[in-house]
Structure formats: C-alpha cells, structure tokens
Amino acid sequence: MKKENNYPDIVKEYLTEIAEYYRFLHQDTLRKICNLSDIVLELPEGFIYDKFYSVTEGELENSGGGAGRFMLYDAMDSEDQKKVDGTWLRGHSDSGGFTFITSQPILSLQIRDYYTGKWNFVGHTPNGLIVNIGDAMEFITGGFFKSSIHRVVNPPDDQAGFRRLVLIYFCKPKGDAILDPTALNSSKLQRLGYVKPKEWEIIDFKAWNNEKSRLFGKSKVNDTQSEEPKLVLLYGRLHERWHQAESNFSLEEAEKRFEILKIDV
Numbered sequence: 318m319k320k321e322n323n324y325p326d327i328v329k330e331y332l333t334e335i336a337e338y339y340r341f342l343h344q345d346t347l348r349k350i351c352n353l354s355d356i357v358l359e360l361p362e363g364f365i366y367d368k369f370y371s372v373t374e375g376e377l378e379n380s381g382g383g384a385g386r387f388m389l390y391d392a393m394d395s396e397d398q399k400k401v402d403g404t405w406l407r408g409h410s411d412s413g414g415f416t417f418i419t420s421q422p423i424l425s426l427q428i429r430d431y432y433t434g435k436w437n438f439v440g441h442t443p444n445g446l447i448v449n450i451g452d453a454m455e456f457i458t459g460g461f462f463k464s465s466i467h468r469v470v471n472p473p474d475d476q477a478g479f480r481r482l483v484l485i486y487f488c489k490p491k492g493d494a495i496l497d498p499t500a501l502n503s504s505k506l507q508r509l510g511y512v513k514p515k516e517w518e519i520i521d522f523k524a525w526n527n528e529k530s531r532l533f534g535k536s537k538v539n540d541t542q543s544e545e546p547k548l549v550l551l552y553g554r555l556h557e558r559w560h561q562a563e564s565n566f567s568l569e570e571a572e573k574r575f576e577i578l579k580i581d582v
C-alpha cells in the first residue's frame with residue numbers, strides 16, 4: 318500500500334484495519350478461489366495463485382495485487398433517475414482476475430445472462446461476498462471462464478431512498494502475466510478445445526488493464542442509446558464481450574454484425 322497517497326481523513330484513520338482487511342481477502346479468500354479454479358481446470362493445487370497472484374513485497378508492478386473501492390450510492394431524485402434511465406453504473410466487465418463485492422440488502426446489482434441477454438438481480442447473502450470473474454481470468458482460461466457483465470440500477474420501489482454502500486476488491490494478476498491459456502497447459506481446456514484464438518495478440522495484464530481503463534467514460538465508446546457499449550477492438554479482443562456465449566461467435570462474426578471501433582493502442 319502506498320503510504321504517500323492523499324487519502325481522505327476517515328481512510329487515514331483506519332488505514333491499518335483497511336490494509337488488514339484487503340490483505341486477508343487477497344491472501345486467504347483469493348487463494349481459496351484460485352484453488353477451486355485449479356480443481357476445475359485440473360491443475361495442481363496452488364498453480365493459479367502462485368503463477369498469477371502471489372505477492373512480492375516492495376514490487377508493485379509485477380506482483381499480484383489489487384485495488385479497493387468503497388462505493389456509496391446516494392438515493393437519486395426522480396429527475397436524476399430520468400437522466401440516466403434508472404442505470405447507476407452501466408453494464409461492463411471488470412478488467413482484473415476476480416472482483417469481490419460485499420453483499421448488501423438493497424437489490425441493485427444485476428448480472429447479464431450470457432445466453433438470454435436478460436439482466437437478473439443478485440440476491441443478498443448476509444455476510445457474503447459476491448465473486449465476479451473478470452476479463453483476465455477469461456483470457457487466461459481461453460474463454461472457458463466468462464467475464465461477468467454487470468451493472469447497477471435503481472432498486473425496487475420499496476427500497477428507493479436508501480443509501481447503498483459496498484466494499485469492493487478488484488484482484489489483479491501480476492502486471493507481466495500473459496493473458497492466454499498457453500501457460501496453463503490444462504488438459505481439461507485442451508480436451509474441451511479452449512485454445513488461444515489466432516486473432517488474440519500475446520499481451521500481458523498491464524497492457525490490457527491500461528487500455529481498458531483508458532476507454533472508460535470516452536464518448537466515442539459510450540455515446541450510444543443502446544444498453545450495449547460500442548465494441549472496441551483491443552489486441553484482437555473485444556473490450557466487452559457481450560456476445561461471446563453464442564456458439565459461433567468469433568471476431569469475424571462480430572465484424573459482420575457490429576460496428577467495431579479500432580483505437581490505436
């Protein structure tokens with residue numbers, strides 16, 4: 318954790334506790350999720366954590382790590398709600414490996430079903446963590462794990478007026494980790510045919526994370542009336558992969574059906 322950051326006073330006061338909380342999430346919870354992934358991928362236990370997430374103290378760039386975010390959503394008045402059409406945070410996938418979100422009782426977070434395109438509310442599990450898969454794990458598994466498309470919307474009427482607080486941890490792989498399934502050498506992925514698509518350039522997490530962050534809020538991408546963003550091609554991959562569950566979906570198919578922006582990286 319960078320001590321020199323200009324944290325708000327409330328954060329400064331609790332920096333030790335906050336660091337302890339996030340350290341626990343990374344070293345304990347994330348390790349368990351990675352071990353579970355090893356089992357699913359038929360890899361030796363510890364492989365994913367050690368290769369992508371293990372922490373080297375004093376080495377920020379190429380160490381496993383993450384970012385904490387505290388989100389406090391105030392209730393919106395009806396005028397503001399109209400402006401954003403009831404959407405507080407539009408649909409997207411996270412660039413990292415996994416994202417942990419504290420479960421809280423207001424229905425507001427939605428996940429988009431890959432097969433039907435339907436948005437479903439995420440229910441509340443007291444003391445639970447919601448775990449989203451991010452882009453990096455999708456690429457590392459050659460598309461076997463799917464990066465979750467999620468958004469935040471107006472809660473149902475009987476919950477309007479509440480403030481909504483969530484603590485988020487974005488688990489990030491090492492900056493120099495290569496984002497394709499080659500290094501896993503997973504017999505399960507090979508058996509199922511999940512190999513690096515030829516159009517994917519060989520990139521590391523740092524490159525993906527930097528480019529995807531650069532697109533957030535860019536009007537060229539976001540100026541659309543549709544709930545879907547314009548698709549941008551980054552290193553041979555679509556920056557949001559809303560259509561990938563269709564069995565025949567490929568870059569070639571995407572180019573026939575959608576306007577795909579190519580932005581210089």
Ligand SMILES: O=C(O)CCC(=O)C(=O)O
Nearest residue numbers: 388411418426467469483
């Ligand atoms: O507020 C939430 O539950 C999710 C926020 C989110 O998706 C994000 O910060 O990337």
Ligand SMILES: [Fe+2]
Nearest residue numbers: 409410411467
């Ligand atoms: Fe997100």
